[in-house]
Every structure is written in C-alpha cells, then in structure tokens.
Amino acid sequence: GAVVSQHPSRVICKSGTSVKIECRSLDFQATTMFWYRQFPKQSLMLMATSNEGSKATYEQGVEKDKFLINHASLTLSTLTVTSAHPEDSSFYICSATPGSYEQYFGPGTRLTVT
Amino acid sequence: DAKTTQPNSMESNEEEPVHLPCNHSTISGTDYIHWYRQLPSQGPEYVIHGLTSNVNNRMASLAIAEDRKSSTLILHRATLRDAAVYYCILDSNSNSGYALNFGKGTSLLVTP
Numbered sequence: 001g002a003v004v005s006q007h008p009s010r011v012i013c014k015s016g017t018s019v020k021i022e023c024r025s026l027d028f029q030a031t032t033m034f035w036y037r038q039f040p041k042q043s044l045m046l047m048a049t050s051n052e053g054s055k056a057t058y059e060q061g062v063e064k065d066k067f068l069i070n071h072a073s074l075t076l077s078t079l080t081v082t083s084a085h086p087e088d089s090s091f092y093i094c095s096a097t098p099g100s101y102e103q104y105f106g107p108g109t110r111l112t113v114t
Numbered sequence: 115d116a117k118t119t120q121p122n123s124m125e126s127n128e129e130e131p132v133h134l135p136c137n138h139s140t141i142s143g144t145d146y147i148h149w150y151r152q153l154p155s156q157g158p159e160y161v162i163h164g165l166t167s168n169v170n171n172r173m174a175s176l177a178i179a180e181d182r183k184s185s186t187l188i189l190h191r192a193t194l195r196d197a198a199v200y201y202c203i204l205d206s207n208s209n210s211g212y213a214l215n216f217g218k219g220t221s222l223l224v225t226p
Contacts, residue, residue: 004157034213043201044158044216093157095214103150103214105157 002028004096006106013084013113020080021109023094029074030096034103035067038091050077084113118202123221126192134187134220136202141182144206148214149176149187151198158201158216161187197224 003026013019023033031052036044048069049057056069068080077096081088089112095105119137126132138147149161162169162176164185169176175188189196201219205212 006157036213036216043218044152044214046213046215049213091155095157102160105159108155108157110155 002026002096002098002102002104004094004104004106006092006094006109008109009107010110011112013111015085015113016083018080018082019084019111020078021092021094021111023077023079023096023106025075025096025098025104028096028098028104030077030098031074033071033077033094033096035069035077035079036093036095038093038108044093047079081111084111086113089113118204118217120200120202120217120220122218123223125223125225126189128194128224128226129191132189132192132196132222132224134189134200134202134222135184136186137184138202138204139183141204142206145204146206147176147178147182147185148203148205149174149200150203150214150216151196151200152219153195153198161200163205192222192224194224194226197222 005024007022033050035047037047038044046059047062050069050071052071052074058064071077091108093108095103097103146165148163150158152158162174164176177186199219199221201216203214
C-alpha cells in the first residue's frame with residue numbers, strides 16, 4: 001500500500017517555541033492531506049484539511065494562527081505549532097489520499113512541550 | 115454525519131475468531147462503512163470497507179446486515195499483533211476525499 005511518512009516522530013520543545021512537523025506521501029500524489037490530533041486515551045480529532053496550493057480549512061476551535069499549515073507540493077504538507085504550550089502536547093497524525101477509497105495515515109508525531 | 119456505536123473494549127484469545135460489532139442505525143443509503151484500526155502509538159491503518167454486500171480481504175471480513183443498520187468486522191484468527199483500537203466509520207464518499215470522523219472505537223485485547 002501507499003506510504004505516508006512524518007518527521008519527526010518525536011519532539012520535545014520548550015514552552016514558547018515553534019515546532020514544524022512534516023507529512024510526506026512517498027509514492028503517490030495527494031491533493032488533499034488531513035491533520036489530526038490525538039490526546040491520550042482519546043480518539044483522533046480532525047484539526048484541518050490541507051489542499052495543495054491553497055489555504056487550509058480549519059475545524060471549529062482550532063486556531064489557524066497557532067497551527068500553521070502549508071501544503072506546498074502534492075507530496076508535502078507541514079504543520080507548524082507556533083508558541084507551543086504544554087497543553088499542545090499531543091500525538092499529531094496526518095493522512096493523505098491518492099483519490100482512492102483508502103486514506104493512508106502517517107505514523108504520527110509525539111509532541112511534548114515542557 | 116451518521117453516528118456509529120461500538121463496544122468500548124473486547125477480549126479474544128489468540129488464534130480464535132473475533133467479531134467486532136458496530137451499530138449505525140441512522141446510516142443513509144450513500145454511506146459506506148469503513149473500518150480502520152490503530153495499533154498503539156501508530157497512525158490508523160485501513161482494514162476494509164463496504165456498502166451493502168459482505169466483503170473479504172486479506173486482513174478481515176466485513177458482514178453487513180441486510181438493513182445496513184449494523185455491521186461486523188471479522189478477524190478470522192486473532193494474533194497478538196491484532197491488538198488495537200478498531201474504528202467503524204461511515205463515509206458518504208467512497209473515494210475518501212473527505213476527512214474521517216473517528217469515534218471512540220473498540221479496544222481489542224488479544225491474550226495468548
């Protein structure tokens with residue numbers, strides 16, 4: 001099946017700093033990628049939909065100025081958590097679809113803000 | 115979005131079949147039934163999907179009730195590697211061009 005990678009897999013940062021997470025579709029082109037967040041013992045919650053070449057669409061309650069999303073190419077989307085705080089500590093997961101019925105998920109990025 | 119209801123957790127013995135139920139009484143005629151699973155500390159992975167007919171693939175089988183108000187994911191022989199959270203998701207777009215609405219899922223424990 002198709003592969004989606006995320007980098008880094010784990011990151012620890014200090015409160016107030018920014019962190020960038022990359023999501024790449026390795027063997028297919030994805031016009032749309034999705035960003036989810038998952039807190040411990042909870043389900044995945046959609047944060048935003050990222051479309052190549054256009055602005056991302058954010059879900060209600062997700063601050064677009066805090067979670068910057070850039071979808072610069074058909075194989076790369078980035079999520080930047082700006083001015084991170086401990087409450088932003090979470091498991092961030094991206095997904096992409098080549099247009100088929102399957103969505104392919106990345107392995108996730110564990111963010112810890114100290 | 116139509117809602118799904120799954121048991122919070124289930125337990126199975128290794129090499130036994132597992133039947134994971136999902137209720138979706140408000141399903142619409144265009145909703146596809148998707149199953150994904152998430153292993154610990156990993157992103158979800160696609161398992162199977164169907165519309166009306168039962169489906170089989172190398173990972174599992176999907177049995178869909180005739181009235182489509184419920185479905186069952188069948189793992190024919192559970193292994194320890196099948197321990198995961200299984201999500202039953204309704205999606206009206208067969209091409210999954212839309213984000214998936216994950217519920218709480220069923221946490222499957224497989225014991226040796």
